[in-house]
Amino acid sequence: DADVTQTPRNRITKTGKRIMLECSQTKGHDRMYWYRQDPGLGLRLIYYSFDVKDINKGEISDGYSVSRQAQAKFSLSLESAIPNQTALYFCATSDFGVKRNTGELFFGEGSRLTVL
Amino acid sequence: LAKTTQPISMDSYEGQEVNITCSHNNIATNDYITWYQQFPSQGPRFIIQGYKTKVTNEVASLFIPADRKSSTLSLPRVSLSDTAVYYCLVGVGIGQAGTALIFGKGTTLSVSS
Numbered sequence: 001d002a003d004v005t006q007t008p009r010n011r012i013t014k015t016g017k018r019i020m021l022e023c024s025q026t027k028g029h030d031r032m033y034w035y036r037q038d039p040g041l042g043l044r045l046i047y048y049s050f051d052v053k054d055i056n057k058g059e060i061s062d063g064y065s066v067s068r069q070a071q072a073k074f075s076l077s078l079e080s081a082i083p084n085q086t087a088l089y090f091c092a093t094s095d096f097g098v099k100r101n102t103g104e105l106f107f108g109e110g111s112r113l114t115v116l
Numbered sequence: 117l118a119k120t121t122q123p124i125s126m127d128s129y130e131g132q133e134v135n136i137t138c139s140h141n142n143i144a145t146n147d148y149i150t151w152y153q154q155f156p157s158q159g160p161r162f163i164i165q166g167y168k169t170k171v172t173n174e175v176a177s178l179f180i181p182a183d184r185k186s187s188t189l190s191l192p193r194v195s196l197s198d199t200a201v202y203y204c205l206v207g208v209g210i211g212q213a214g215t216a217l218i219f220g221k222g223t224t225l226s227v228s229s
Contacts, residue, residue, distance in 0.1 A: 042201075103217075
């Protein structure tokens with residue numbers, strides 16, 4: 001089983017619908033991230049969370065919201081989806097602090113969202 | 117957050133050494149330099165990280181000059197399977213609090229036979 005699991009993997013929805021993308025991890029990491037990828041634009045950071053009580057906006061947070069329900073769960077919501085939110089969304093986790101580590105990001109397999 | 121600049125694309129042939137350079141002129145004292153590789157429809161995966169001088173692992177080397185305003189990822193003897201997008205990130209590394217990691221557009225490496 002994957003350490004970082006995203007659901008759904010694929011979703012087609014209509015403009016104006018509310019969509020939630022979920023991410024869960026078994027790595028025990030404190031830090032979780034949501035990225036968006038569009039062709040030719042690389043990955044752009046939407047939101048990130050350094051622990052359950054910490055939520056921060058990234059580069060492109062408008063139109064999105066997040067919820068950190070537990071250390072292992074970080075959800076991304078589109079309250080009213082629009083076509084230009086069609087993209088591949090990635091969740092990632094990283095460790096911090098206690099152990100010597102590189103701050104390496106571990107990514108999920110991605111959620112492909114299409115908004116019609 | 118330190119901004120990075122990389123070439124948009126590079127071409128190579130199998131068996132050649134490939135060097136991808138990244139500029140990060142406003143790198144901060146605590147920032148580490150990390151490189152990731154991404155295949156289509158997959159999440160990026162960590163390749164190598166360094167702070168200064170040279171770091172080598174089983175897949176790549178990372179060269180960082182004394183001023184740390186640039187870095188070069190070196191891939192020895194590339195194969196077709198090295199065709200991917202490579203991202204240079206500048207952010208906080210081992211045991212440090214602070215900034216999240218910002219990806220740029222990356223460098224698309226195409227390896228031909």
